[in-house]
Amino acid sequence: MYERILVVCTGNICRSPVGEFLLRSTLNAAGRKAEVRSAGVGALVNDPAHDTAIAMMASRGLDLTPHRAQQATPDLCRWAQLVLVMEPHHREALTDIDPAVRGKTFLLGHWSKQEIPDPYKRDQRVWDQAVGLIEAGVAAWAQRL
DSSP states (O other): OOSEEEEEESSSSSHHHHHHHHHHHHHHHTTOOOEEEEEETTOOTTOOOOHHHHHHHHTTTOOOTTOOOOBOOHHHHHHOSEEEESSHHHHHHHHHHOGGGGGGEEETTGGGTOOOOOOTTOOHHHHHHHHHHHHHHHHHHHHHO
């Protein structure tokens, strides 16, 4: 079991906070303790989660309002035992930050071979698709952790 998991996207205000909170909640509900954090490869540092992400997670009983975006750093990459990214270019960006992270970095949609599109500044349909893929990815990883 991984005890330290990092979820990464671009700005750390849409996909990765949703993934972080869903994964933490799913693992806790299953009685598994893991510290889950999120970061961005181009983070909007200290920004809150996007309003749409907050609303969508509130409808699922999760409060994203405490979230503040942070940049992926070498220390954060080294802290993580498992890193889950939304798209392949996130893996490449993380490798530039810390080359040692490559071997422990996987797509959140790894088990279904799917990337998760960025819903930032997109319509509700894209948000629904992205959150659905994040939920599926979290469920698949939770079964295997």
